Amino acid sequence: MSTSNQTSNHNEIKQWAKERGGVPARVKGTGNGEDAGILRIHFPEHSEHNDDLEEISWEDFFEEFEENKLDFLFQEKKSDGEQSTFHKFIQRK
Template sequence: MSSSNQTHNHQTIMEWAESRGGLPARVIGTASNGDEGILRIHFPEFSRSEELEEISWEDFFDDFEMDKLDFLYQEKKANGEQSTFYKLVERRGQT
């Protein structure tokens, strides 16, 4: 059985991403006026890198907080394999 978790804890997000080979990134061409643009976790082994530009965790989390996002993620797939599923969602109920 798979289930998802939700957090805005930076350490949890970094550990989850890095344990899967993930790196902080943005979609190329979406940055403007000091905003990093559309944020992503880039998994070089699984995702196409020509659409993404790696950024620092600091820049990633600056925008993450400015946009008041939460990180929705899955630890394992239904078959028990490690999952790379995540989604950035609007943070609710907290300032």
């Protein structure tokens, strides 16, 4: 059985992404000026279609993350024991 974890800790999020080859990104065409837009963690090695994502700095990523009061919901391993890249952003309670 796989379980999910939830955090707003920047170092924990960066470490989780780094271990999986993930980089901070936003959906192209979203946001403007100071607004980074719709956030994503992008896994270039696992994606053939990345035309809709644009890599951004961790600084810009976490600025938007905090402004929108988000938490990071993520999975360490799939039910078969393999490393998981499942994640999503949810509103902080």
